[in-house]
Amino acid sequence: MTTPTAAPRRVPKLGRERLAAVGFALPALVVLMALFVAPLAVLFAASMRGPDGPTLDHYGRLLGSATYLGVIWNSVKLALETTTIALIVGYPAAFAIGRARGALRSLLLASLFLPLAASVIVKAFAWTILLRSDGLVNLAMMALGLTQAPVRLIFTETALIAGSVNIFLPYMILPIYTVVAQFDRRLVEAAATLGASPVEAFLRVVVPLTLPGVIAGVALVFSLSVSAYVVPTLLIGERYQTLTTLIAKAYLLAQQPEFGAAAGVVLLLIAVVVVTLSARFGRPVRGRS
Amino acid sequence: MIDGTAAHLVVSGITKRFAALTVLDRVDLAIARGELVTLLGPSGCGKTTLLRLVAGLTLPDNGHITIAGRDLTKVPPHRRNVGVVFQSYALFPHLTVAGNVAFGLNVRRRPKSEVAAAVHRALQLVHLEHLAERPIAALSGGQQQRIALARALAVEPDVLLFDEALSALDRNLREEMQIELRRILREIGATAIFVTHDQDEALTMSDRIAVMNHGRIEQCARPREIYTRPASLFTLQFVGLSSRIAGTVAASDNGRIQVETPVGRFEAAGTLAPGDRAIVATRPEYLRVGSDGGGNTATGTIRTIVYQGSRCLVDVEAASGQSLLASLSGDQAADLSTGAPIRLSWPVTETFAFPAPEARP
Numbered sequence: 001m002t003t004p005t006a007a008p009r010r011v012p013k014l015g016r017e018r019l020a021a022v023g024f025a026l027p028a029l030v031v032l033m034a035l036f037v038a039p040l041a042v043l044f045a046a047s048m049r050g051p052d053g054p055t056l057d058h059y060g061r062l063l064g065s066a067t068y069l070g071v072i073w074n075s076v077k078l079a080l081e082t083t084t085i086a087l088i089v090g091y092p093a094a095f096a097i098g099r100a101r102g103a104l105r106s107l108l109l110a111s112l113f114l115p116l117a118a119s120v121i122v123k124a125f126a127w128t129i130l131l132r133s134d135g136l137v138n139l140a141m142m143a144l145g146l147t148q149a150p151v152r153l154i155f156t157e158t159a160l161i162a163g164s165v166n167i168f169l170p171y172m173i174l175p176i177y178t179v180v181a182q183f184d185r186r187l188v189e190a191a192a193t194l195g196a197s198p199v200e201a202f203l204r205v206v207v208p209l210t211l212p213g214v215i216a217g218v219a220l221v222f223s224l225s226v227s228a229y230v231v232p233t234l235l236i237g238e239r240y241q242t243l244t245t246l247i248a249k250a251y252l253l254a255q256q257p258e259f260g261a262a263a264g265v266v267l268l269l270i271a272v273v274v275v276t277l278s279a280r281f282g283r284p285v286r287g288r289s
Numbered sequence: 290m291i292d293g294t295a296a297h298l299v300v301s302g303i304t305k306r307f308a309a310l311t312v313l314d315r316v317d318l319a320i321a322r323g324e325l326v327t328l329l330g331p332s333g334c335g336k337t338t339l340l341r342l343v344a345g346l347t348l349p350d351n352g353h354i355t356i357a358g359r360d361l362t363k364v365p366p367h368r369r370n371v372g373v374v375f376q377s378y379a380l381f382p383h384l385t386v387a388g389n390v391a392f393g394l395n396v397r398r399r400p401k402s403e404v405a406a407a408v409h410r411a412l413q414l415v416h417l418e419h420l421a422e423r424p425i426a427a428l429s430g431g432q433q434q435r436i437a438l439a440r441a442l443a444v445e446p447d448v449l450l451f452d453e454a455l456s457a458l459d460r461n462l463r464e465e466m467q468i469e470l471r472r473i474l475r476e477i478g479a480t481a482i483f484v485t486h487d488q489d490e491a492l493t494m495s496d497r498i499a500v501m502n503h504g505r506i507e508q509c510a511r512p513r514e515i516y517t518r519p520a521s522l523f524t525l526q527f528v529g530l531s532s533r534i535a536g537t538v539a540a541s542d543n544g545r546i547q548v549e550t551p552v553g554r555f556e557a558a559g560t561l562a563p564g565d566r567a568i569v570a571t572r573p574e575y576l577r578v579g580s581d582g583g584g585n586t587a588t589g590t591i592r593t594i595v596y597q598g599s600r601c602l603v604d605v606e607a608a609s610g611q612s613l614l615a616s617l618s619g620d621q622a623a624d625l626s627t628g629a630p631i632r633l634s635w636p637v638t639e640t641f642a643f644p645a646p647e648a649r650p
Contacts (some may be wrong), residue, residue, distance in 0.1 A: 184379065186377060186379040187379050187381060189344075189346050189366070189373075189375075189379065190373065190381075191367075191381075191396075192346070192365070192366040193344055193366050193369075193371060193372060193441075194367075194372075194393035194440065194441075195367050195368075195396045195397055195444060196367055196392075196393075197367050198367075201367075204392070204395075205381060205383075208383045209381075209382070209383055
C-alpha cells in the first residue's frame with residue numbers, strides 16, 4: 001500500500017535504508033561472486049566448448065537421447081518423491097515440535113539438528129548397513145517370521161527414497177517449524193467462533209499462514225535431493241542413473257568434461273526453476289478476500 | 290435485568306479446574322436478550338475462563354450453559370453461533386479487511402451476493418467501509434478493533450463476547466470506543482458479555498456488572514447498585530474509592546449495628562453479632578464537612594486536597610492514622626487547607642458494614 005501523503009518525506013530515508021541494506025549484503029556478495037558466480041561462468045563456458053568454437057552440441061546430445069532424458073527424469077522423480085514424502089512426514093512433525101513445551105521441545109529440536117552434524121556419507125552408509133541382506137531390517141523381519149530368506153532392500157528405489165527422505169527431512173521440518181512456532185493459536189479459536197470446523201480452520205487459516213514455511217522447505221528439499229550424489233550412488237548404484245552420477249561419470253570415467261558441464265547446467269536450471277517458482281508462491285500472502 | 294422475561298443466556302453451576310486450581314467455582318449467571326453484562330475482576334479471578342466457556346473454547350468440569358433454551362455445554366465452538374472479539378483481535382493476517390469480515394459467512398457457504406451485502410453492512414456499522422480492500426497490517430489498533438467487531442457481528446451471533454477487547458487501545462480511543470460500542474450493541478440489540486479489569490469501562494458500558502473474585506461472582510447488579518450498595522468488602526474495594534475502618538460490633542438491634550472503632554462509634558445497616566470483627570465503610574461522595582451530613586461523624590486532620598475540577602478529593606487523617614476520603618463540592622472545599630482540623634459526617638443509610646476478613650497467619 002502506498003500512502004501518497006507520506007511519500008515525499010520518506011524517499012530519502014528509504015534511500016538510506018536501501019544503501020545500508022546493500023552494505024550489509026556486501027560481504028556475502030563478494031564471497032558469492034568469487035566462489036559461486038565465477039565457477040558457474042567457467043561451467044557455462046565449458047558446457048559450450050567445441051572443437052570449432054562455441055557449440056550447443058553437448059546439450060543436443062543430452063536432451064536428444066531417450067536414455068539421457070530418462071536419467072534427467074530419474075533425478076526429478078527422486079527429488080519429487082523425496083520432497084512429497086518429506087512434506088507429508090515433516091509438516092505434522094513441525095507442528096509437534098512447535099506445540100511441545102520445555103524439555104520435550106529441546107529434545108525434539110536436538111533430534112532435528114543433531115543428524116545435520118553427521119556427514120551425508122556416514123548416513124548413507126548407515127542405510128546400506130541397515131538394508132543389506134544380513135542387515136538389521138532383514139534380521140528383524142526374519143526373526144519376526146515375516147520372511148524366510150533375506151529380502152532385497154539395498155539397491156532398490158525404495159531404499160533410495162527412504163534414505164533420501166531420512167537425510168533431507170530436517171530441511172523440510174526446520175522452515176515449517178519456524179513458521180509454526182510463531183503461529184498465533186488464537187487465530188484458530190477465532191475461526192472456530194466464526195463457525196469454522198477444525199478441518200475448515202486448518203484449511204482456511206493454518207495452511208495459508210504456514211505456506212511460506214512449506215514452500216521454503218519444498219525448495220530446500222527439492223534442490224538438495226535433485227542434486228544429491230552420495231545418496232543415489234550408495235543406496236541404489238548403477239541401476240538408477242541420475243544427473244549427478246551422469247556428471248561424475250562424464251568427468252571421471254569418460255573424460256568428457258563438456259558433456260558433464262552441460263549436464264551440470266541442466267541440473268542447475270531444474271533447481272533454479274523450482275526455487276524461483278516456490279519463491280513466487282511463497283511471498284508473504286497479502287490481503288486476499 | 291431479567292425482570293420476568295426468560296433469560297437468553299444462562300450459566301448454571303459452572304465449575305472449572307485446571308489441575309489443582311479451581312478457576313471457577315459453581316458460577317451462576319443469567320443474561321436477558323439484548324443485555325450487556327460486564328465481568329469485572331482482577332486478573333486470575335476467572336472472568337476470561339468464564340467467557341471462554343461460553344464460547345466453547347474451554348469445556349467446564351460441571352454445570353450447564355444454555356443459549357435461547359438450547360443446552361450448549363458440550364457443543365463445539367463452531368456450532369454455537371457465539372461471536373468473540375479477542376483482546377489481541379486475532380484478525381487473519383492473510384486476508385483483507387473484507388476477507389476477515391466475510392470469513393464466518395464464507396464458512397457458512399452463503400451466496401456471494403449475500404456475503405458482500407453482510408460485509409458492507411458490518412463495515413458500515415463500524416464506519417470503516419472505505420477500508421474493505423486494505424490488508425490487516427495496514428490498519429491502526431483502533432481500526433483493527435473495529436474490524437474484529439465487524440467480523441464478529443457479520444454472522445449475527447446469538448451472543449457477543451468481548452475479552453478485554455478495548456484494553457490494548459490508548460485512553461482517549463478506548464473511551465471513544467466504549468461509547469461507540471455501546472451505540473452499536475444497542476442498535477443491533479445484541480446480547481453481550483464484556484470482560485474487563487477496568488472498573489470505569491464496566492461502569493460506562495454495562496447494563497449489569499458481575500464482580501468476580503476467586504472464581505466466584507461476588508455481586509451481579511446495575512452499575513449504580515454496585516457502587517452504592519456493594520454486597521461485599523471485595524466489591525467495595527474493587528469498584529470505586531471508599532473509606533474503611535476496622536472495629537468490633539458493640540451492639541446489634543433489628544438490622545442496625547453499632548461498631549466501635551479507634552475513630553469513633555459508627556452505626557450501619559447489618560446483622561453482625563456483638564463481638565464480631567467488622568469493617569465499616571462509606572463512599573467519598575456521602576461525606577460532608579461539619580456535623581449535619583448524617584448520623585456518623587468523625588474528626589481528623591486534612592492530609593491532602595486533590596483538585597478534580599468540579600469536586601475536590603480530600604484525604605483526612607483520623608485517629609490512629611486511619612484515612613477518610615471525602616469527595617466535596619467546590620464550595621464545601623473552598624475554605625479547607627492541608628493540616629487543618631476537620632469534622633466530617635455521613636448518613637447511616639450510606640454506611641456499609643462487612644465482616645472483617647480473617648487475619649492471615
